[in-house]
Amino acid sequence: MTRTLTDPHSVPAELRPYLEELVHRTHTVCGPHLVSVLAVGSVALGDYRHGRSDTDVTVVVDPSLPGRALPELAAALAHPALPCPAAGLELVVYAEDFAARPSGAAGYLLDLNTGPLLPERVSLDPSESPAFWYVIDRSVAHQAGRVLYGSPARAVIAEPARTSVLTAIRASVREHSAGEGHLADNRVLNGCRSVVYCRTGRWAAKRRAAQAVAASEERFRPLLAAALRSFERPSRVSAELPAAEVQAFLSWVAERVDETIGLAESI
Structure with a gap:
């Protein structure tokens, strides 16, 4: 099980130990079904501000990941079980087949918001959320996502139309x-x-x-x-x-x- 980020220097020093543990826990829960873990949002665009910015993470998994793994992953990554040093963690899990095609839908398997300054939220149903946040995040991920583990962003996240x-x-x-x-x-x-x-x-x-x-x-x-x-x-x-x-x-x-x-x- 990995405890090393693919490129530790691609993320701010304040986040490296946290993201390393996040990848480790995600790999522990998802095992061979884990395809990629990507830093997106302000980290990907080079504008992370410690004490102000959230940490945005996109996870891509094989569609055969057992459904029970999703709430288990949410529990493993929730603050303060995994203390978040940023304002919050916004983590979205997609199935590999969905992420690989352009879409204007939300389409997630899991949407987790957690952290010291974020209201706690766990959603397993994409119909609960307006799609636009996820479309924008996938567009950013395709352009600039930074690999924490697994396949590169452009190999797994399609650019929406x-x-x-x-x-x-x-x-x-x-x-x-x-x-x-x-x-x-x-x-x-x-x-x-x-x-x-x-x-x-x-x-x-x-x-x-x-x-x-x-x-x-x-x-x-x-x-x-x-x-x-x-x-x-x-x-x-x-x-x-x-x-x-x-x-x-x-x-x-x-x-x-x-x-x-x-x-x-x-x-």
């Missing part, structure tokens, strides 16, 4: 516009990331995305600068941002996404 990703981004922007349960700085920076994807077809780290949008959109520069300053703080002391300015910015983001969807549909 661009129309599926754009539809997911539109749903994400609507979610952040509603604001419930999301920090203001994160709402703004996710909006920047959405705009950069629409412009380039590539995912960028939140801070780099905000800098790119600020360079081209002078009217939003004060808000983006405030969001970036707030993002430097731990989440419990994040700054309040002007609500009207945040809404105006997210409305502008939604318009850019809708324009991009319209162009994609006309091709």
Whole structure:
């Protein structure tokens, strides 16, 4: 059973012992059915902030994995049974055959949220969750996922169709516009990331995305600068941002996404 990450230096030093133990426990539970363990999210995009960011992990397993292994895995990885040093762990398990084909569905076998700053959640039914989070995460994983164990990300995670990703981004922007349960700085920076994807077809780290949008959109520069300053703080002391300015910015983001969807549909 492995206790060594494929490339320890591909993940932040603060997370290495934790991710090593996560891989070990995942391998212990899944055994020969384990195909890959991938770091995604902020770690994959090179923008992990200790004390602020979650640790996002995607696990791919052989479809013959016994169903009883999924709740066992959730119990083995739940905080504080495995103490999470990040704000939280967001871990998603997919069957290999599902992950290998483009899809606009959630499609997971297990969705686990756990950690010191995350509400505990274990779901074994993808119909319980809006699909857009998972479509975006798989798109990020295909582009930039970092291998912790097993096969490379692009070998096991298909890139969702661009129309599926754009539809997911539109749903994400609507979610952040509603604001419930999301920090203001994160709402703004996710909006920047959405705009950069629409412009380039590539995912960028939140801070780099905000800098790119600020360079081209002078009217939003004060808000983006405030969001970036707030993002430097731990989440419990994040700054309040002007609500009207945040809404105006997210409305502008939604318009850019809708324009991009319209162009994609006309091709």
